[in-house]
Amino acid sequence: MAQALVKIQAQAKRGEAVEVRALIQHPMETGFRRDDMGKPIARDIIREFVCTYAGEEVLRAELQPAIAANPFLVFHVLATESGEVAFRWTDDKGVVQSESARLTVS
């Protein structure tokens, strides 16, 4: 797909709310626009974004064309144990992009 950027601190204290910033490069083509010849441009958006932490869901977002290009999401994960924070974006073409980060909890 494209480039994805995830920002999350590497270490946290147990019980801390850790901010996550997830950004991905994607046109989020709405399907409402037309090209120079007046032909409609096919819709191509990221439909779903899922973030899991140690296998459990943090956020599952169902996105619509009303989400701006290069979808950017900010949310918070509850630091409970050291584990992997995984991110997955799925677009209309079925392309899946994954990213992950390690969170160490003390």
Place this chain on the structure above:
Amino acid sequence: MRGLDQQSLLGRRALLAGAAAGLAWPVLRVRPVAATPASAKAAMDEILKGREPTPGRVKLDIPVLADNGNSVPMSVRVASPMTASDRVRSIHVFADGNPLPVVGHFHLGPRAAKAEIATRIRLATTQTVVALAVMADRSVWSDALRVEIVLSACLDD
């Protein structure tokens, strides 16, 4: 001489006005049909399932005047302790002036620390944005905000 100048100026103005009117028409025609308040209500009913949202606990934050509708920062914050039993299950955002009334559905899992999400959205025109929060006890809370858009989304090609 002066009179002549004024006359040509008037002529130019009339010409410009005519051109503007002529240009406006095709632009309006290719513009996608906006969601009606009825379709926005239908989309909300899918979430509400007969429940009535109570205004409060939800704080929708969007700049009240946005220059560019293509990317408007938005955040939704819900007052909730986010414990196992008292938490926000999901946040839903609607924009009734957009071609599609639903902006996004955000489901907060067991690992979510705060009932808070932020993203950037598209707004086709000046309109009211509504956020709904569904709690673990199935109660629904809401907030609404009128946003003025100077340059709308969906019109750039």
